[in-house]
Amino acid sequence: MNKSPMQNKPQPRRDRLVEDLCAMVALKSVNPFDNPPAPGLREHEFAEDLRSRMDALGLETEWRDVADGRPNVWGRLKGKGNGATVMLAAHTDTVAADDYPEAFNPVVKDGQVHGRGSCDMKAAIACYLEVVRLIKENHIELAGDLIICGVCDEEHTMIGSADAGQNGPHADYGIVGEPTELAICPTHKGELCLSFVTHGRAAHSSLPENGINAVEAMGAVIGAFSDYNRELLDVAEPHPLCGTGRFSMTVIRGGDFVSVIPARCEMEVDRRYLPGETADGIIAEYKERLERVKQERPGFDYSISEASLNVLPLDIPLDSPLVSAVKDSVRSVLAREPEITAFPGGTDAPNLGFPCVICGPGSIAQAHTVNEFVSIEQMVQATAIYLDAVQALTSMPKP
Numbered sequence: 001m002n003k004s005p006m007q008n009k010p011q012p013r014r015d016r017l018v019e020d021l022c023a024m025v026a027l028k029s030v031n032p033f034d035n036p037p038a039p040g041l042r043e044h045e046f047a048e049d050l051r052s053r054m055d056a057l058g059l060e061t062e063w064r065d066v067a068d069g070r071p072n073v074w075g076r077l078k079g080k081g082n083g084a085t086v087m088l089a090a091h092t093d094t095v096a097a098d099d100y101p102e103a104f105n106p107v108v109k110d111g112q113v114h115g116r117g118s119c120d121m122k123a124a125i126a127c128y129l130e131v132v133r134l135i136k137e138n139h140i141e142l143a144g145d146l147i148i149c150g151v152c153d154e155e156h157t158m159i160g161s162a163d164a165g166q167n168g169p170h171a172d173y174g175i176v177g178e179p180t181e182l183a184i185c186p187t188h189k190g191e192l193c194l195s196f197v198t199h200g201r202a203a204h205s206s207l208p209e210n211g212i213n214a215v216e217a218m219g220a221v222i223g224a225f226s227d228y229n230r231e232l233l234d235v236a237e238p239h240p241l242c243g244t245g246r247f248s249m250t251v252i253r254g255g256d257f258v259s260v261i262p263a264r265c266e267m268e269v270d271r272r273y274l275p276g277e278t279a280d281g282i283i284a285e286y287k288e289r290l291e292r293v294k295q296e297r298p299g300f301d302y303s304i305s306e307a308s309l310n311v312l313p314l315d316i317p318l319d320s321p322l323v324s325a326v327k328d329s330v331r332s333v334l335a336r337e338p339e340i341t342a343f344p345g346g347t348d349a350p351n352l353g354f355p356c357v358i359c360g361p362g363s364i365a366q367a368h369t370v371n372e373f374v375s376i377e378q379m380v381q382a383t384a385i386y387l388d389a390v391q392a393l394t395s396m397p398k399p
Contacts, residue, residue, distance in 0.1 A: 010134040012127075012383035014376055018108055020053075020126040021379070025106040025115035031093040031155040037069035043092045043152040043160075047073040050092065050125065050150050057132045059148065066152055066163045074149040074169050077132060083143025083394040087171035088128040088386060089356070090121050091154030091161075091348060100370040112373040119362035123374040124177025125150065127361065127383040134387055144394035147171055154348050157309060161348030173322045173393045175386060176349045177360030179367055179374070182381060184330060185343035185358035186323050187241045189272040190313035190350075192279050195305040196221055196290070202263040211261030212299050215254040218265040220297055222249060224289045225269075239274045241342040242313075246272040268308075275315030279307060311346030314356070321396060322355045329388035330359075333381055359385065 029046035032038070039045060047063070051073045054061050059075030066072055073092075079085075094117040097103030103116035113123070128148045135142065147169050151160030178185075198218045203211025225247070232245040247269065254265030271282055286304060294300045316323055318340065330338035344364060349356035361378035 009384065010138045010140075010387060012130050012134065012380045012387075014380055016133065017126050017130055017379045017383065018113060018376060020129055021113050021118060021123055021374070022106040022108065022115075024049075024122040024125060025113070025118050026104055028104055029093050029117070030096050031153060033156050037067070042069040044069040044071060046092050047071045047150060047152070051075070053129055054132075054148060057129065057136065059132065062169070064163065064167060066159050070152040070160070072149065072151045072160050072164055074147055076169070077135065077142065077146040079142035079144040079146070079394055081144075084172040084396045084398050085145040085147065085170070086390050086393045087147040087149050087169065087174040087352070087354075087356075088124075088131065088390070089149045089151065089161075089174055089176045089348060089352065090124045090128065091152070092125075092150040093152055093155050094120065094122075095155050095368050103372075108376075111376050113376060114371070114373040116372055119179050119372050119374040120364075120367035121178055121360060121362075123179075123362055123379050124360045124382070127177060127379055127386055130383045131387045131390060134383070135390075140391065142391065142394040144172070144396075144398070146390055146394065151348055158311065158348055158351055161351035165351045165353040171352075171354050172399055174349065174352055174354060174356035175326065175389065176347055176356050176358050177382065177386075178343065178347055178358050179360050179362030179364050180343065180358055181363050182330065182334065182359060182361065182378060182385065183339035183341050184323065184326050185341055186314070186316035186318060186320075187239070187275060188314045188343040188346060188358070189242050189245070189274060190277070191309060191311040191346050192271045192273060192282055192307055193309040194269065194307045196267045196269060196286070197303045197305060198265045199301040199303065200261070200263045200265075203261040205259045205261055208261050211263070214262045214265040217297070217300055217302075218252065218254060218267055220293050220300070221267065221290065221302070224293050225249060228289070241340070242274050243342070245274050245277065273313060275313040277313070279310050312350035314343070314347065314350045314358075316355050316357055320355060321399070322357055322393065325392040325396075326357055326359060326385070326389050328392065329385045332388055333384045
């Protein structure tokens, strides 16, 4: 009889993974976005619970308030001091649960845990805690330190990971357990969101010639950018994993009253950009197109807002020690070649300040839906992958 690839290795316990995840799903940590933080509409209560769980496992825990009610929390399992430090990182916030009445009443059925945050990404946190248990129960000695870190605000502007990158904790290598169905994602696009604003002059609509219509001016802007996404798709050398950039015009606001010529119009735009591109370079491209409109349209006046969001791209070399170690761990646990791909969205990983890859249980297709769930078997497998990778990476010398 062939042995399971996980046989003769420490075995993650399904019951503990499910128990931890169900408790975490039931503890609301919805991102407040632009609303005032309050219990259930912030990460504070979840971070307290996570800290108590890490304390109970004997980790050296720390806490840093990034904003009111919105902390980062982490625990450190000290190694022998002669190896690399590894972080297993996750965000502690979730999106809202409108039209999802049972979102915070976790259900276990058909080999899955259902509920808001189960997939994105409290399952990974449950896996991280089980890694620590297995290390302690099996008396595994790590050469370097292991850090379990929960950051706030990934679902909005990522103030948590930005703060962690500046103020710590710091590591040499990291894994972020966003849902990838255990594929390894060493790269993803960045995202730059900002607004174009056209400025006109108000007038009564019975005498429109006395004004300058900012909405009409924005129409010219829309025309000037109508071929931009197609140009991005036609680049000669796409990124090997991320492909090409994308551009979308997504929200428009203009005018205050039907009988007034609008003096202002604003359009929000979203640019998904590749590793190697920069926000400054993209804004320069925007200005080039807008200046052409200005030359062709007398009286045209515009401005570009500050970025409302700038998620950095991630691009870890495929031959890096981190990617190689995680690939070996996936092979060892799953007994197959790992899938290497780009993560479809942005993550906290680039903000943390050291090489990170994305690899976690669950599918991004279930995230943010009204039927969010994660496979328990994938949680077991993810735990085994993390344990194997942590042992390999902490055995490496500090880079």
